[in-house]
Amino acid sequence: MNEHALHHLFEKPRIFQAPMAGAQDTRLALAVCKAGGVGGVPAGMLGLPALATTLETMRQKAKLQDWWAVNFFCHTTPSPDEAAMGQWQSALAPYYKEAGIDLAKFDGDASRVPFGHDACVLVERYVPPIVSFHFGLPHPDLLERVKLCGCLVVSTATTVAEALWLEQNGADAIIAQGNEAGGHRGSFLRPHAPPLHGSLPPEGADLPWGGPAADLYFSSDTYLSSQIGTLALVPQIVAAVDVPVIAAGGIADAAGVRAALALGASAVQVGTAYLCSKEATTSAVHRAALQSDAARHTALTRLFSGRPARGIVNRVMRELGPMSEAAPAFPLASAGMTPLRSHWEAKGSGDFSPLWAGQNVSACREATAAAITQSLAQGLR
């Protein structure tokens, strides 16, 4: 572990800007850095050339003393499953028909590639100050390489058990992601208790390095009800681990920052409040939804990727059910939805788009990332 860097990063509380795949690139991260926060760039949906460009841009434009993170997914890509994809195609077929899209355009490709050797080579070349992971940690060999570069390693926990697992497996700091958070839940271990339905074993038994089962949540009642709010999760994780804890979920303003620090967090991570910033690449329909009454009702849904993620409830979530088992395992649900999303977004509708949002959109406004960061930073004092 890079003890010196870790000490420096957490010597005072900071605002981390959550990496948000699909809603930003380096511009937002650099603006946050410039305003004194910790910028985050999402790499989960980038090909290798784009990843290289992203890391090069950050290295060139961020100052040496700036802190920033690049974020990777580290799921296990599921084996091809024709039956599951056929079920998903059938569930979406009526929507293809309604939109006049040829069902031959239905695609089951994996849109998100987990962190692997090639991405690791780029990390070794550009050495970002922080590498953060979602859905656990990568294989120990890869993790070792990241750490040997001197990068600090951060990952996300949604339970105390996950936080302990991350600490034991090499995370230098842990994001405690409360149920309020927008976007993908970082969950990677099965809930502690026996499943409410089905017959999967409890957590840990068969997870050699955190590459989690695709069927993690196994029943929506169990999964949804076991998600812990930020105010309850943060102090329990702080009490359980020795590494710094970054609070995330529902933090939208200086008051939220103060509350998170009162709970013992060493820093906070904020996503939703940046979604309407001038530097974000958030789509027009997404921006409109975030600033409408519709944003009062979010839900965890697996329709857009296969894993639970929090977004504003829209037509497809209402009609198929947000946690529908018709969607295949992560990340295979995305591609089939893409033609529908494009069709409807062109008409100004977000009915088939992932409208990621946390449970507190009150700070969403068309401001600069600097203004948003400075406003949040009032809570650090």
Add this chain to the structure above:
Amino acid sequence: MNEHALHHLFEKPRIFQAPMAGAQDTRLALAVCKAGGVGGVPAGMLGLPALATTLETMRQKAKLQDWWAVNFFCHTTPSPDEAAMGQWQSALAPYYKEAGIDLAKFDGDASRVPFGHDACVLVERYVPPIVSFHFGLPHPDLLERVKLCGCLVVSTATTVAEALWLEQNGADAIIAQGNEAGGHRGSFLRPHAPPLHGSLPPEGADLPWGGPAADLYFSSDTYLSSQIGTLALVPQIVAAVDVPVIAAGGIADAAGVRAALALGASAVQVGTAYLCSKEATTSAVHRAALQSDAARHTALTRLFSGRPARGIVNRVMRELGPMSEAAPAFPLASAGMTPLRSHWEAKGSGDFSPLWAGQNVSACREATAAAITQSLAQGLR
């Protein structure tokens, strides 16, 4: 409104002890008062003689300057529904058989009676300083009588819409109950968004005085995913209403109290942390569960009453599903479960008991209510 009393109650932040039906009586409330907190006595499961005794005890033993609340449910008792009760009996029949209990003992009585004229007469006689309601507010005529006595009226909101409704309909202060909270959700308006399944209209349309539809939640996915965490809910309610807001849900220690106050709450309400106190009447199986690893996994369930309430996951929740539609409308699910609960509790098992708990049981210990209150009160300074 009793402006003078309201000013006095909220002139400084305070610890409210949550009224917990089935787990306490006046002893806990009085001990909390003596320690400087706001005691709460649950009346939702008391007959009129017991209510009279309770109020008389509080009047005699609490000091004149003490603040305490009596808590009533104000649901609408559903019409008899033989089909629904038959379905519930069928769902429980295998458990009756396993336990050797005659199915003739299955009972569909309403175990909880809403606040009505007779209870109001007792309120008028004993004039508790605070009357709090769960599930909205009683009929305006009853509410008017309570307010004419000079009692302060408090009720619970789980959404911003509910908070606005309560403010407009006469609540003097509002409990913002985050999803982390143990026991019954106070929800009384349908979610703002159209239902994910089914065809009920959105909130408000047919709720003349907040006597809510029994089928409030109408789909477990919709209901579960729309529940908002304390850290996100409190600041949004504080921003929306002018009355004082009492934060509840996941607050277990002084750090939690500080966080809630940072979010703009005028006071906090704490329940779970008192469940293992010496003065609580919490059963032995419930106490054991609260202090075991099982308490790491709670879920919202309607199996024990018909309305969603958070408790530790146990066998009947796992096997029937916590939000099973086999359970009839509130409060008719309780009586059928009672023989099973008694049978298994006698054997030391909580498999059929409502093991109410919030998402942060870290403070549950066999201490005096005074010690717990003083520990929480550290966060007020």
